Every structure is written in C-alpha cells, then in structure tokens.
Amino acid sequence: MDESGTIDVGIDLGTTNSAVVLVEDGTPTVIKNNDGWDTTPSAVWLPKPGVIHVGRRARERVESDPANAAAEFKLEMGLADAKRTFARAGVELTPRQLSAEVLKSLRNDVRHHTGTAPEVAVITVPAAFTLNQNKDTAEAAALAGFHPACPLVQEPTAAAFAYGFSDATERAYWMVFDFGGGTFDAAVVSKRDGDLRVLNHAGDSYLGGKLIDWALIxxxxxxxxxxxxxxxxxRRDNPAQRANFAKLKHAAEEAKIQLSRRDEIEIMVDLTGPGGGTEPFEYLLRRDELDRVAEPFYVRAINLCRNALADAALRPEDIDRLLLVGGVTLSPGLRERLADPAEGLGIELDTSLDPTTVVARGAAIFAGTVRRPARRTAASAPGEFTAELVYEPxxxxxxxxxxxxLHSSSTVDWTGYSVVLSNPGGRPPFRSARIPLSAGGAFLTEVDLDPGRTSRFTIELTDATGTRRELTPGTLSITHREVEFGGVRxxxxxxxxxxDRAFAPMLRKGATLPARVREVFRTSRALNRSDDESVIRIPVVQGERSRGDRNREVGMLEIRPRDVRIDLPAGSEVEVTFEVDTSSLVTVVADVPLVQAQFEAEIDLDNVRTAEVGVLRERLSEVETRLEGLRAMARGAEVEDARRRLERLDGESAVTTARDQVGAASVDAGAAAAAEERLRDLQAELDDIEEAVELPVLTDQLGDAVNDAVALARQSGLPGHLEEAEDLRRRADEAVSSKDSGRVRAELERIGQFVIGLERRSPDWPVRLFYTLQEMLPASGQVTALVAEGRTAIAANNVPALEAVNQRLIRLLPQEEQQKVIGVVRG
Known part of the structure; x- marks a missing residue:
C-alpha cells in the first residue's frame, strides 16, 4: 500500500453504519470486518473497565444494555457538552472519542487485510456539517492513530466520484440524493469532457433515518x-422508560429495513411493564403506515433538492440521473415518490451501486488522487540520498x-550524477534516457503511462563513476484516469x-477550496483607549440567510482598547481576511491599518454547546406564536408567496418535528442540537414569510410616498428637485416589480430622506420638528418646561429661540434616537 504514494483508503464514518474501502491497482475494494460484513455498525460497548467492543456486538447491546452502549453519536459531533456515560466502565466518552473507536476498528480491518495499518485516510463528512463538526471529525481521526492531516471530503461529493470516474466521454448532469441514518445531502454534479464538478450542495445535518425511527415510535x-x-x-424523556425506548428504537429500525422488501412486518418486543415484569408487545406494521410517518421527512429532502437545483439555475428535467445513496433510499415508498414528477423530482433513478458503501468507495477513489502527507526523511549518514519528488499522483x-x-547530509557535487525512471511492468515497458542532475541536484522529465492503469516507476540514481546509489524514496506511482475532479466546494x-445584523458573506457557498479572500469594512463606532469596557466585536458566521443572527456563529473577532496604540474613530478601516483549506477549516484575520495591528478571530470550535432545554422551549413557543400570527395575516391578504411558504412548512411538518426534538432534548444531546438548528431555520423562514405578508402594505406605502415626493418637488419650483423625484419614481417601480420587500423598504427610506431634505428648506421646518420631538418624548418636568418655552418662541416667531429648544429636546432622547434625529436635522 505504501508503494503507491497516494492515500488509497476511504472511510465513510456514518451515523448508523461505517465502511472502509481500499484502492488496489486502481480498483476500489470494500474491506470486510471480522464479521464478514461490508459495513460496521457505528456503535460502542464498554462491558467493563478496559474492554471496548465496536460494531455488531456493540449495536446489539444498545438495545439490551443501554447504560453501557452507545450509537448514533455522530449527530452530537462538535458539541462540547455532549457525553455518553458507561456505567460499568465508570467513564464518560465524547462523540469525538466514540467516533475514534469506530475509526480504530476500521483501521484494524485494513491492517488485517494488508498487514499494515494505514497512516492516513480520506474521511467523509456530510456537506451540511458545520465547522465544529468537521473539526471534531479530524480530531477523531488523529485519536484513532491516523495522521493529523487526514483530508475530509463531503459525502455527496464522494458518491459522485464513485459513479463518475469512468467513461470520460459522457456529458451529463447528475444529482446525488444522500439520505443516511442521521443526515441528508443533495449535490448537483456536472460531467463534461472528462471534468467531474460539483456545482451546488444543499442539506440538513439533522435529517436522517433516525428521525423516521423516532417518529414511528x-x-x-x-x-x-x-x-x-x-x-x-x-414518554421518551422519562428516564424510567429508557430501556423500553431503547428496545423500541432497535425494533423500529429493524422493521423499517425489513419493509424495504416486504409489505408488512410483525414487531415483537419484550418490554418492562408497570409492575416491573417482562411483558410482550406485538404490532403489525404495514409499509403504507411507515410511509405516512416518513412523508414529511421525504418532502423536506425533496424540497432541499429543488433548492439546490434552483441555485444552480437548473430544473429536474435538466438532470439525467438521480444517484441514490444511504440506507433510507432503499425504501420503495421514497423511490416511488422520487420518480413522480409532481410529488417528487421525476428524475431517472440510478441504483447501480450499493447505497450503503458507495460513499466509502468514492472516498477511496478520491484518496487515490491525493498524495500521502510528505515524510521528510533527511539522509542519516554520508553517502545516503533522499529525494523530494514533485508530481501529480x-x-x-x-x-x-x-x-x-536530491538531498544528502554531506556536501555533494552533483555534476555527473544522473537518474533513470523505469516501469518494466508497463504496456509496453518504459525506461527513460539518462537524466543528468542540475548543479542543485534537481531533475525534470516526462514519463509514459498505461491508459486507465496505475504505473509504478523505479528511480535509479548513479554517481559520476556510474555506480548505482540507494535513493529514498526510490519509487513513485501515477494513475491515469479518464475523468478529472473539479475540486472540493x-x-x-x-x-x-x-x-445592523446584516450578513456580509465573503466566501460564497460553492467556492472551490482552498480559497482566500480579503475585504475592507469600516467600524460603526469609536474605540476609546480610556474606556476599558469599550470593545469592537465582529461575529464570524456561516450560512445563507441575509440576517447574520439567523446563521450559525462560528467565531468572534474582538478589538479591545489594550490592543491599539491610539483611539480608533468611528469609520476606521478594518481589513478582514478569510482563508479556508480543502477540509473546510477556517482562519480569519483582521488588520487595522490606522494602528498597524493585526487580530486573529477566536474561532472557538471547542466550546460549541447545546442550548438549555428551557431556552429551547421558549424559542419553540415564540415560533409557534409567530407562526399563528402570520397564518392569520396571510388569510386576509393577497400574498400567494406567503401562503405557498406556509404550505411548505406544513408539508414538512417543520414545527411538529421541532416540537419532537425539543421534547427529547433533555435525554438526547443530538435531539437538542437538531432542535436548535431547526428553530433557527424556522425563525429565518418566518422572516421571509413576514416579508411576503408585509409586501402589499409596503408597496402601497411606497406608492403614496413617491406621489407625495413628486408633489413636494413640484411645489419647490426647482427643476432639479422634480428630476430627482421622477428618478425616485422609476426606482420605486423597479422595486415593486422585483417583489423584494428589502428593496421596497430601501426605496421608502430613500424617498423619506428626499422629502425631509425638501421640508428642511421650508420656513416652518423648525416648528414641525418641534412638534415631532414633543410626540417622541415621554412627559416629565423638564420636557413640559421646554415645550412651554418652545410654544412661546413659536408665538413670538423667534426662530433662533425655537431651534435652541429643539436642540435641548434632542438631547433628552435615547442615544440611538438622538443619532437618527441629528442625521435628519443635518441632512
């Protein structure tokens, strides 16, 4: 395995099952575990201190011995407060440590197959995984004994490799539909002239077969x-029923699998009854009953596919094949829905590869294109030589x-040294001419490859006397493929x-990795060195929502008084640089040119915690109340877009799912994380629905405002004002046509500023400002005295005195309101 120079090992670290595949002679081979299975259950059992079982035996004990076994911990990756307790062993293990045990087991399976444990592997993660989840996965690999630089590749991308690394002449669009035990991912893939490229992703880190199991229960x-x-x-959240629910969970999962081949299945489980004795429970579950329970989850997955297609400017009819990945896709009910153009996607289904191992196969194929991390091996003694090779594997x-x-520990005159590259097993055999080394010990040459195969070359080094010398490494391998991968996204x-809570994206979803970008922003407030409490905070977030706080915060840039040599005025430049590697690990740096200082963002991925159950319940209540209010508003208005969005939420049973997850949050850290994510998504969706409901009202307000602006401009008698007003009308018409409430609001604000500018030129402006301020301020002795003084000034037509009263009234406003009014007064 070490001869190839490439990683060659791919691992699908799954929620329910995991798999490992090894590329041998360019062909991916699924490595079976000790039970002879292609997949290993992602389960861990600790029956006593110092004893750990992974796989089938552990999965069986999740049902019979839940206090000492764990499964489905992938959904808790990245959560600092997520731990599983093992009573007999007397230990707590994090999801990262549990995942490491699964990876160790897979690594040992490869060792058993090849005689050597792999140092590095490509490990898959859901495309919807967040930064902290990716980081936990990388650290789990290191705990399992792998090299710290194990590449991570997204699961739907890996599936595309498995299907796509053949037939370079095919030109097609594909969609990967990856519905696994814990997560869902969709990817739009383009294959053109030997180039395989992922165009777009969509997914949900908490949408998987586990949700269907619990919904069935x-x-x-x-x-x-x-x-x-x-x-x-x-109830699931009743600790006294933990063992019973563990048995039901196992029975539900097994029944779901059996119903992929049968119309009905008899569920038989021995449960603990009210008196403490064992009582049998039997239930005849029909496939159509399961499909009804699973329908909202199928609908959400299909909607995510439609989103991915729309973002890629494609329609279902543009897609040639739907590649099915993940155990849930074995369901006949889901396949029937997917094939239906109205209820599903209507795309031809491709089931030619095993959906349970296809991701690992693709990861291994990708691993065959990635060089193993370099091991710098300096020559240990005079006369020994090492090579630093440069080539694409x-x-x-x-x-x-x-x-x-070439390098040596002693000084070498490379004059007269040469190398020859040979591949005696080539078809035909290949041997280069003698290639003299440069004075610096370098060489460069072309080699011939066998099409569609891995070619293994030996590097022969000879000195000036023609004597053969040993070289490390003395071999390299290059694989010829018909298809080239277009890069990680x-x-x-x-x-x-x-x-203002707006999201300023710097690297857009779909950017090819690695990537680096720099943008300049300006501070909205001053930073005074004398104020120890003063701080400029810049949240680093990831997501697609226009409101920053509806996305996931992943870090914080902070600039404090102690960090700067002088006061920073408002409006100071801050240069922000984002850098993301191929495993989606992020570095963020801020430069402040005025003080010649640099600040690195605190990307604290080790302290991401689940929200407390009480907080989740409050957020759920807020969502439910807000949703009912929007339903009532949508019923009485011409807002088709809002009603369509509300129907989509109903079709996905979004609130019901969130309610279930909140209910289970006290006993399941994965459910708590899912609830938090689902509620954040719901709030963002309700933002959009609210915008759609308010659009007709905003449109009417914009029409009235632009008419008022044109009338005022005519009254002013100045051609420039009328021309500007007519331009505002044109912009307002465009905003209305866009049906974008954000644009409509922006034009309302623009017109308001124009009208205020005209009114400020009016002789009675100070009077109108006085009465506006009077309405804004709550009654108090000071306000009453100033109002009386202002009225006296108005009666005496004393404009300077009235303006002085207005300035004193402004200073009584809250700080934020003061800034707004001052902006209006100064224009």
Missing part, C-alpha cells in the same frame, strides 16, 4: 404500548511530468455579521 408504537400495556408516563494525460530534488457561505 412516538406517533405509532409508543401510544400502542401505553394503551395495551397500561404504562403511565410512557492522478492525471488525465498519458505523458505527465515528474520532477525532483465550500458547503456554507462564510462572512461577518455587521452592526
């Missing part, structure tokens, strides 16, 4: 158990270039949250 099985066995308080040309520079937009 909570909507069907648990009510039946409570009714038939007479168990009171039979996977190419689409049959005549690639290979270069290198950024799954979420990255940027900063501005002072």
């Amino acid at each position: 909570e909507r069907v099985l648990a009510p039946a158990v409570a009714r038939e066995l007479g168990i009171a308080e039979f 996977s190419v689409t040309t049959t005549t690639p270039t290979v270069g290198g520079r 950024l799954a979420h937009s990255l940027g900063i949250q501005l002072d």
Whole structure:
C-alpha cells in the first residue's frame, strides 16, 4: 500500500453504519470486518473497565444494555457538552472519542487485510456539517492513530466520484440524493469532457433515518404500548422508560429495513411493564403506515433538492440521473415518490451501486488522487540520498511530468550524477534516457503511462563513476484516469455579521477550496483607549440567510482598547481576511491599518454547546406564536408567496418535528442540537414569510410616498428637485416589480430622506420638528418646561429661540434616537 504514494483508503464514518474501502491497482475494494460484513455498525460497548467492543456486538447491546452502549453519536459531533456515560466502565466518552473507536476498528480491518495499518485516510463528512463538526471529525481521526492531516471530503461529493470516474466521454448532469441514518445531502454534479464538478450542495445535518425511527415510535408504537400495556408516563424523556425506548428504537429500525422488501412486518418486543415484569408487545406494521410517518421527512429532502437545483439555475428535467445513496433510499415508498414528477423530482433513478458503501468507495477513489502527507526523511549518514519528488499522483494525460530534488547530509557535487525512471511492468515497458542532475541536484522529465492503469516507476540514481546509489524514496506511482475532479466546494457561505445584523458573506457557498479572500469594512463606532469596557466585536458566521443572527456563529473577532496604540474613530478601516483549506477549516484575520495591528478571530470550535432545554422551549413557543400570527395575516391578504411558504412548512411538518426534538432534548444531546438548528431555520423562514405578508402594505406605502415626493418637488419650483423625484419614481417601480420587500423598504427610506431634505428648506421646518420631538418624548418636568418655552418662541416667531429648544429636546432622547434625529436635522 505504501508503494503507491497516494492515500488509497476511504472511510465513510456514518451515523448508523461505517465502511472502509481500499484502492488496489486502481480498483476500489470494500474491506470486510471480522464479521464478514461490508459495513460496521457505528456503535460502542464498554462491558467493563478496559474492554471496548465496536460494531455488531456493540449495536446489539444498545438495545439490551443501554447504560453501557452507545450509537448514533455522530449527530452530537462538535458539541462540547455532549457525553455518553458507561456505567460499568465508570467513564464518560465524547462523540469525538466514540467516533475514534469506530475509526480504530476500521483501521484494524485494513491492517488485517494488508498487514499494515494505514497512516492516513480520506474521511467523509456530510456537506451540511458545520465547522465544529468537521473539526471534531479530524480530531477523531488523529485519536484513532491516523495522521493529523487526514483530508475530509463531503459525502455527496464522494458518491459522485464513485459513479463518475469512468467513461470520460459522457456529458451529463447528475444529482446525488444522500439520505443516511442521521443526515441528508443533495449535490448537483456536472460531467463534461472528462471534468467531474460539483456545482451546488444543499442539506440538513439533522435529517436522517433516525428521525423516521423516532417518529414511528412516538406517533405509532409508543401510544400502542401505553394503551395495551397500561404504562403511565410512557414518554421518551422519562428516564424510567429508557430501556423500553431503547428496545423500541432497535425494533423500529429493524422493521423499517425489513419493509424495504416486504409489505408488512410483525414487531415483537419484550418490554418492562408497570409492575416491573417482562411483558410482550406485538404490532403489525404495514409499509403504507411507515410511509405516512416518513412523508414529511421525504418532502423536506425533496424540497432541499429543488433548492439546490434552483441555485444552480437548473430544473429536474435538466438532470439525467438521480444517484441514490444511504440506507433510507432503499425504501420503495421514497423511490416511488422520487420518480413522480409532481410529488417528487421525476428524475431517472440510478441504483447501480450499493447505497450503503458507495460513499466509502468514492472516498477511496478520491484518496487515490491525493498524495500521502510528505515524510521528510533527511539522509542519516554520508553517502545516503533522499529525494523530494514533485508530481501529480492522478492525471488525465498519458505523458505527465515528474520532477525532483536530491538531498544528502554531506556536501555533494552533483555534476555527473544522473537518474533513470523505469516501469518494466508497463504496456509496453518504459525506461527513460539518462537524466543528468542540475548543479542543485534537481531533475525534470516526462514519463509514459498505461491508459486507465496505475504505473509504478523505479528511480535509479548513479554517481559520476556510474555506480548505482540507494535513493529514498526510490519509487513513485501515477494513475491515469479518464475523468478529472473539479475540486472540493465550500458547503456554507462564510462572512461577518455587521452592526445592523446584516450578513456580509465573503466566501460564497460553492467556492472551490482552498480559497482566500480579503475585504475592507469600516467600524460603526469609536474605540476609546480610556474606556476599558469599550470593545469592537465582529461575529464570524456561516450560512445563507441575509440576517447574520439567523446563521450559525462560528467565531468572534474582538478589538479591545489594550490592543491599539491610539483611539480608533468611528469609520476606521478594518481589513478582514478569510482563508479556508480543502477540509473546510477556517482562519480569519483582521488588520487595522490606522494602528498597524493585526487580530486573529477566536474561532472557538471547542466550546460549541447545546442550548438549555428551557431556552429551547421558549424559542419553540415564540415560533409557534409567530407562526399563528402570520397564518392569520396571510388569510386576509393577497400574498400567494406567503401562503405557498406556509404550505411548505406544513408539508414538512417543520414545527411538529421541532416540537419532537425539543421534547427529547433533555435525554438526547443530538435531539437538542437538531432542535436548535431547526428553530433557527424556522425563525429565518418566518422572516421571509413576514416579508411576503408585509409586501402589499409596503408597496402601497411606497406608492403614496413617491406621489407625495413628486408633489413636494413640484411645489419647490426647482427643476432639479422634480428630476430627482421622477428618478425616485422609476426606482420605486423597479422595486415593486422585483417583489423584494428589502428593496421596497430601501426605496421608502430613500424617498423619506428626499422629502425631509425638501421640508428642511421650508420656513416652518423648525416648528414641525418641534412638534415631532414633543410626540417622541415621554412627559416629565423638564420636557413640559421646554415645550412651554418652545410654544412661546413659536408665538413670538423667534426662530433662533425655537431651534435652541429643539436642540435641548434632542438631547433628552435615547442615544440611538438622538443619532437618527441629528442625521435628519443635518441632512
């Protein structure tokens, strides 16, 4: 395995099951575990101190011994407060540590197959994974004994590799539909003239088969158990029922799998009854019953696919094949829905590869294109030589270039030294001419490859006397492929949250990685060195929502008084640089030129915690109240877009799912994380619905405002004012046509500023400002005295005295209101 020079090992670290695949002679081979299975259950069992079981035996114990076994911990990756307790072993393990145990097991399977444990592997992550989840995955690999630089690749991208690295002549668009045990991902893929490129991603880190299992339990099985066995308080969040729900979860998962091949299945589980004894529970579950429970989750997955297509400016009819990935896609009900153009996508389904191992296959194929991390091996003694080689391990040309520079621990006159590259096993065999080294010990040459195969070359070094010398490494391998990968893509937009809560994306979703970008912003407030409490905070966020606080905060840039040599005035330049590597790990730096200082963002991915259950309940209540209000508003207005969005939420049972997750949050850290994410998404969706509901009202207000502006401009008698007013009318018409409430609001504000500018020129402006300020201020002795003084000034037509009263009234306003009024007064 070490001879190839490439990583060659791909691992799908799944929520329910994991798999490892090794590329041998250019062909991916699924490595079976000790049970002879292609997949290993992602489960861990600690029966006593110092003993750890991973896989099938551990998965069985999740049902029978839940206090000492754990599964489905992938959904808790990246959460600092997520831990699983193992009673008999007396330890707590984090999801990262549990994932490391699964990775160790897979690594040992490769060791058993090849005789050597791999040092590095390509490990897959959901495209919807956040930065902290990716970081936890990388650290789990290091804990498992892998090289710290294990590349991460997104699961739908890996699936595309598995399907796509053949037939370079095919020109097509594909969509990957990856519905696994814990996550859902969709990817739009283009294959053109040997170039395989992921165009767009969409996904949900908490949409998977696990949700279907729990929905089946909570909507069907648990009510039946409570009714038939007479168990009171039979709820998932009741600690006394933990063992019973563990058994139901296992039974639900097995029944779901069986119903992919049968129309009905008899569920039989021995549960603990009200008196403490064992009582049998039986239930005949039909496939159509399961499909009804699963329907909202199918609908959400399909809607995410439609979003991904729309973002890529494509329609379902533009897609040639829908590549099915993940165990949930074995469901006949889901396949029927997907094939339906009205209810699903209407795209031809491709089931030619095993959906449970296709991601690992693709990861291994990608691993075959990535060089192993370099091991700098300096020559240990005089007369020994090492080579620093430069070449691409996977190419689409049959005549690639290979270069290198030789090193020695002693001074060497490279004059007369030469190398020869040979591949005696080539078809035909290949042997280069003698290639003299440069004075610096470097060489460069072309080699011939066998099409569609891996070619292995030996590097022969001879000195000036013609004597063969040993060289490390003395071999290299290059694989010729018909298809070239177009690069890893950024799954979420990255940027900063501005002072007005707006999101300023700097790297857009879909950017090819690695990527680096720099933009200049200006501070909205001053930073005074004398004020220890003064601080400029710039949140670093990821997501696609226009409001920064509706996205996920992943870090914070902070500039404090102690960090600067002089006071920073408002409006100071801040140069922000984002850098993202191919594994989506991020560095953010801010430069402040005025003080010649640089600040690195605190990307604290080790302290991401789940919200407390009480907080989640409050957020759920807020969402439910807000949703009902918007439903009422939508019923009485011509707002088709708002009604369509509300129907989509209903079709996905979005609020019901969030309610279920909040209910389980006290006993399941993964459910708490899912609830937090779902509620954030719901609030953002309700923002959009609110905008759609308000659009007709805003449109009417804009029409009235532009008419008033034109009338005032005519009254002014100045041609320039009328011309500006007519330009405002044109802009207002464009905003209305766009049906974008943000643009309509912006034009309302623009017109308001124009009208205020005209009114300020009016002789009675100080009087109108006085009465406006009087309405804005609450009654007090000071306000009453100033109002009396102002009225006296008006009666005496004393404009300077009235303006002085207005200035004193402005100073009584709250600081934020003061700034707004001062801006109006000064224009």
